[in-house]
Amino acid sequence: MGTQESDEQARGTGRRALLGAAVLGAGGAVLGLSGTARAAGSGYGGGGVKSLPKPTIIGHRGASGYRPEHTLGAYQLALDLGADIVEAGDLVPTKDGHLVCRHEPEIGGTTDIADHPEFAARKTTKLLDGVSVTGWFTEDFTLAELKTLRAIERIPANRPHNTLYNGRWEIPTFEEVLQWQEEQTRERGKQVWIYPELKHPTYFRKLGLGLEERIAKVLRKYGKHKWNSPVIVQSFEPTSIQRLNKLIDNPLVVLLSGASTRPYDFVDSGDPRTVADLVKPAGLREIASYAQGIGPTLDLIIPRDASGKLTTPTTLVADAHKVGLVLHPWTLRNENPFLPADFRKGTDADAYGDVFGAYRTYFATGIDGVFTDQPDTGLLAREDFVNG
Numbered sequence: 009m010g011t012q013e014s015d016e017q018a019r020g021t022g023r024r025a026l027l028g029a030a031v032l033g034a035g036g037a038v039l040g041l042s043g044t045a046r047a048a049g050s051g052y053g054g055g056g057v058k059s060l061p062k063p064t065i066i067g068h069r070g071a072s073g074y075r076p077e078h079t080l081g082a083y084q085l086a087l088d089l090g091a092d093i094v095e096a097g098d099l100v101p102t103k104d105g106h107l108v109c110r111h112e113p114e115i116g117g118t119t120d121i122a123d124h125p126e127f128a129a130r131k132t133t134k135l136l137d138g139v140s141v142t143g144w145f146t147e148d149f150t151l152a153e154l155k156t157l158r159a160i161e162r163i164p165a166n167r168p169h170n171t172l173y174n175g176r177w178e179i180p181t182f183e184e185v186l187q188w189q190e191e192q193t194r195e196r197g198k199q200v201w202i203y204p205e206l207k208h209p210t211y212f213r214k215l216g217l218g219l220e221e222r223i224a225k226v227l228r229k230y231g232k233h234k235w236n237s238p239v240i241v242q243s244f245e246p247t248s249i250q251r252l253n254k255l256i257d258n259p260l261v262v263l264l265s266g267a268s269t270r271p272y273d274f275v276d277s278g279d280p281r282t283v284a285d286l287v288k289p290a291g292l293r294e295i296a297s298y299a300q301g302i303g304p305t306l307d308l309i310i311p312r313d314a315s316g317k318l319t320t321p322t323t324l325v326a327d328a329h330k331v332g333l334v335l336h337p338w339t340l341r342n343e344n345p346f347l348p349a350d351f352r353k354g355t356d357a358d359a360y361g362d363v364f365g366a367y368r369t370y371f372a373t374g375i376d377g378v379f380t381d382q383p384d385t386g387l388l389a390r391e392d393f394v395n396g
């Protein structure tokens with residue numbers, strides 16, 4: 009990657025150096041430096057990942073605890089609440105090749121498409137990464153068609169208040185997100201960061217809708233394809249991240265699901281390794297050759313027992329740091345059902361548990377950041393943690 013190498017030579021830095029700095033940043037939190045102090049100098053960007061406060065608070069699908077996920081309303085609120093980065097968005101393609109922000113290609117649960125009789129005939133069943141899914145899929149709709157839909161709350165049982173905003177926002181495109189990022193950066197006088205994820209890259213490549221080339225093209229169009237661009241790109245498929253590593257210079261993160269799972273690109277190519285293999289030192293060393301970080305499920309940091317209670321932390325944080333990888337696990341949510349059993353309060357599905365207790369426990373492991381649906385809660389927890 010000539011561009012990256014020449015950039016790195018010019019700055020006397022590089023991906024590995026950035027990583028080292030990021031890991032040191034985590035140490036900074038332990039040393040009691042304030043997030044603001046460590047972020048100083050980030051201004052309008054240029055400082056790369058090392059300029060982010062630690063532990064970094066990432067607004068998961070926006071402030072999705074308070075607004076329907078992956079809407080400009082949810083992204084805007086995440087920024088207003090102070091999130092360091094906004095996960096804008098999970099990216100899937102349209103039939104005509106645009107990248108749009110939805111957690112899944114199936115959009116029956118996150119939009120009002122069921123109320124559109126003109127699209128009723130397009131309801132179908134597909135095999136998505138080996139799983140049968142019924143509904144409406146973004147790849148069967150043009151962008152113009154998707155723009156006639158409106159977003160709704162995905163989990164109203166846990167977030168009844170969010171249904172107030174059903175129908176308010178449309179599905180954003182990734183280009184709109186980049187334009188919003190630029191506007192917000194200008195208005196706030198502070199670099200806004202985003203953390204897009206490529207969803208189901210193998211599935212879409214087989215449909216002739218490769219995601220990596222598409223995101224690379226859009227990032228290049230907006231000049232946001234560089235090592236110090238305020239855009240971190242993530243994917244659950246390691247070969248997708250490897251492909252991206254050849255196309256763009258952005259910080260890259262490999263997402264890791266449960267230990268017994270296999271990334272779908274591995275399933276497709278016959279690679280027998282599971283996530284349990286990838287989190288071993290050799291697996292982490294390999295990831296560090298093409299990515300800057302990992303995004304593990306929180307259960308890989310501290311496994312839960314059969315009753316849902318936390319057990320003993322694994323060595324993953326230390327092992328990943330040893331090879332220079334930052335860790336941004338997912339996902340902390342305030343509501344009872346999403347918390348380890350140790351931190352639940354009562355049994356109501358929409359009631360908050362002792363999430364501050366959960367943050368304390370996870371931050372103490374040395375993680376570099378965390379995805380959360382309620383970034384304001386995460387920021388208070390970081391303040392408690394950093395200031396002791």
Ligand code: G3P
Pocket residue numbers: 068095098111205242263303338339379
């Ligand atoms: O991207 C981090 C986390 O979002 C991965 O899980 O399923 O919420 O995209 P998911």
Ligand code: CA
Pocket residue numbers: 095098205
């Ligand atoms: Ca995601």
